[in-house]
Amino acid sequence: MSRVLAWLLVAMLMLAASPVQAQTRAWLDRAQVGHGETATLNIQTDQSVASIDYAPLQRQFDVGGQTVRRSYQRSNGRSTAMSLFVVGIRPRGPGVFTVPALRVGNVTTAPLQLTVVAPSVLPASGDADAFVETVVDAARPYVQQAVGVQVRLHYAVPLMSGQLEQDPPMGASLRQVGEDLTYQREIDGRRYNVVERRFLLIPERSGVLSLPGARFNGQTMGGFFDQVFDDGRKAVSAAAPVKRLDVQPIPSGVPQPWLPLHDLKLRYVQAPTRARAGEAASVEIEVIADGATATQLPPVALADTAGVQLFADPPQVDEQFVEGRPRSVLRRRIAIVPLQPGAVSIAGPRIEWWDAAQGVARTAMLPPLQLQVAAGTAAATTSTDATQPANPGVPSGDAAQSWSRWWPWLLLIVALLVALGGWRWSRAKGSVSEAKRDAPLPVAQVAAIPSLQEALKRGDLGVIAQALGVAAAMRSDDLDGVRRRLDDAAQVDAVMQLQAARWGDGDAASALAALRAAFAKGPRWRKPTKASTSLLPPLYPER
Numbered sequence: 001m002s003r004v005l006a007w008l009l010v011a012m013l014m015l016a017a018s019p020v021q022a023q024t025r026a027w028l029d030r031a032q033v034g035h036g037e038t039a040t041l042n043i044q045t046d047q048s049v050a051s052i053d054y055a056p057l058q059r060q061f062d063v064g065g066q067t068v069r070r071s072y073q074r075s076n077g078r079s080t081a082m083s084l085f086v087v088g089i090r091p092r093g094p095g096v097f098t099v100p101a102l103r104v105g106n107v108t109t110a111p112l113q114l115t116v117v118a119p120s121v122l123p124a125s126g127d128a129d130a131f132v133e134t135v136v137d138a139a140r141p142y143v144q145q146a147v148g149v150q151v152r153l154h155y156a157v158p159l160m161s162g163q164l165e166q167d168p169p170m171g172a173s174l175r176q177v178g179e180d181l182t183y184q185r186e187i188d189g190r191r192y193n194v195v196e197r198r199f200l201l202i203p204e205r206s207g208v209l210s211l212p213g214a215r216f217n218g219q220t221m222g223g224f225f226d227q228v229f230d231d232g233r234k235a236v237s238a239a240a241p242v243k244r245l246d247v248q249p250i251p252s253g254v255p256q257p258w259l260p261l262h263d264l265k266l267r268y269v270q271a272p273t274r275a276r277a278g279e280a281a282s283v284e285i286e287v288i289a290d291g292a293t294a295t296q297l298p299p300v301a302l303a304d305t306a307g308v309q310l311f312a313d314p315p316q317v318d319e320q321f322v323e324g325r326p327r328s329v330l331r332r333r334i335a336i337v338p339l340q341p342g343a344v345s346i347a348g349p350r351i352e353w354w355d356a357a358q359g360v361a362r363t364a365m366l367p368p369l370q371l372q373v374a375a376g377t378a379a380a381t382t383s384t385d386a387t388q389p390a391n392p393g394v395p396s397g398d399a400a401q402s403w404s405r406w407w408p409w410l411l412l413i414v415a416l417l418v419a420l421g422g423w424r425w426s427r428a429k430g431s432v433s434e435a436k437r438d439a440p441l442p443v444a445q446v447a448a449i450p451s452l453q454e455a456l457k458r459g460d461l462g463v464i465a466q467a468l469g470v471a472a473a474m475r476s477d478d479l480d481g482v483r484r485r486l487d488d489a490a491q492v493d494a495v496m497q498l499q500a501a502r503w504g505d506g507d508a509a510s511a512l513a514a515l516r517a518a519f520a521k522g523p524r525w526r527k528p529t530k531a532s533t534s535l536l537p538p539l540y541p542e543r
Helices: 002-017 055-059 224-229 380-387 397-419 423-437 441-447 452-458 461-471 477-486 489-503 508-517
Strands: 024-028 032-034 040-043 061-075 078-091 095-099 111-116 129-135 148-157 158-163 172-187 190-203 207-211 215-221 233-239 245-246 265-271 275-276 280-291 310-311 317-320 325-338 342-346 350-355 360-365 370-375
Touching: 002 423, 078 095, 078 111, 078 172, 129 215, 148 158, 148 172, 148 215, 172 215, 172 317, 190 325, 215 461, 265 350, 265 360, 275 310, 310 452, 325 370, 325 508, 342 452, 452 461, 461 489, 461 508, 477 489, 489 508
Parallel strands: 032 111, 129 233, 275 370
Antiparallel strands: 024 040, 040 078, 061 078, 095 111, 129 148, 148 190, 158 215, 172 190, 207 245, 215 233, 265 280, 280 325, 310 325, 317 325, 342 370, 350 360
C-alpha cells in the first residue's frame, strides 16, 4: 500500500510540475489574391493579450476589419484561454508580399507569403449591383484530371438573404472543397463584397463538357418606393455563363496508374545514413502534387529489401487550393529496422505521372538510401536505456499522465482492501479469476488476429494489443498481464506507452515507434519460476 501511495504522490507532483507551452500561430485564408482583393490574417494564441500591434502591416497593406474572439477549453485539469485575432489586409499592388512577423505577448509569429496577381478581364462592369463569375483552371483537361472550379458572387448592395447554387454537369463529378471565402474587390472604382466557393471537377469521359453557370437569387433592401408599397425588400438575381471544356482522352501507352498533374515533386525530409542492427532509423518522404487531391496519389513506400524491416506510419496530408486548383502535400515517416550489420541499399520511391500542361509522361524518383549498419550487440541495452525512466521507482511521463487520470479510483481500491479482512481468501479467489482470464483464446478467434510483426506493420494500436495478448497466451488484450510476463525493460515501457496512447493522454505515434523498436526481434518472456513456500501457516486450512 505504501508503494502505491508513493507512486500516486510522484505522479501528481510530475503532473503539477509539467510546463505549459505557449501556442501561437498565424495563417492566411488564401495564399494568392488578385489585385484589389482583401486577404484575411488569422492569429490564434493562448497568450494573455488584449490586442496586437498591426503597425508593421501598414507599410505594405491597407488594414481594416479587426475582430477578436475568445474561448476557453479545459485539458488535463487545466483551463486555457484561447484568443483568435482576425484582420483584413489588402496589398497595394501586384507582386509577392511578405506578411511580417507580429509580436503577440512574449512570442513572435512566423512571416507569411502572399502572392498578388495582376487584374484580369472581368465579366461585368461596376454598374451591376451583383454578378456571378465561374473560373476553371484548365480548358482542355484529360479524363480523370482534377480541375479546380471557382464560383464568385460579387455584390455591391447589402443583402438580406440569398442562395448561391451550382448544378453538376453531365459526364463528370463535382464536389465542393472547403468552406466559402469572403473578401472585397474593387471593380471600376466600385467596391464589391465577394463570396468565393470552390469545387473539384473530375471529367469521366472525353468530349465536350458543359458546366452549367452558377445562379444566385436573393433579396436586398429596396429604395423609398419599395418600402412604401412593399415590405422594403427587393429581389436581386445573377447567373454566370455556361463553361464548355474540351476533355481529352487518356493517351495510349501511358504509365499506370493514370495520374495527370501540373507538377510533382519528391524529396527526403529526413534520410539517415547510419543505423544499428535491431534499432529503428526513421526516414521521412514528402510528395507535393500540383493538381490532385491526396486520394488520387499512389501510396508512398520504400521497396522491400532483404535484411531490413520497414514500418510505415499513416501519411500526414495537407490539401489546399492554390492558383485555382487543388494542391496536396503528403508526408510519410517510415521506420527502418536493419536485422544485421553491414552496408544496406534501399531503393527510393518512384512515381510515374502525366504532365497535363506539356502532354508528356514524366517520372519523379529519389536516389537509393545508403545505410551503414553497425553491430547490434548493444542495441537492446541502448533501447532499454533510452526508453527506461531515469529513476527506476518513478513511472515514465506517459505513465504518470495515466496514473493521474486514475488515481481517485486507485485510492478507493486501496481503502477497500485495507477494510477487508481475510486477504488470503481474496488472493486465492483472485488467482481463480486470473486463470480464467489467462486461458488461451479459441482457435477461431486466434486465426482472425494477425501475428505481432504483421500488426506492427499495420500500425493499428488495437490490433497490436490483441496480437500481444495472443503472443502471451492471454484470453484478451490484457496489457497489464502482458507486461507482467515480459522480461525486457524496453518492451515493458513500450507496452506502457501503448496503454497510455489507447486509454490516457499518450502520443500514438511515439507509442507506435517504441513498440516497433522494442519488438523488432520478437517479445522476450519471463521464464516460469517455482512458487515460493510460505513459512507461516495458512490463515484458512486448505481442503
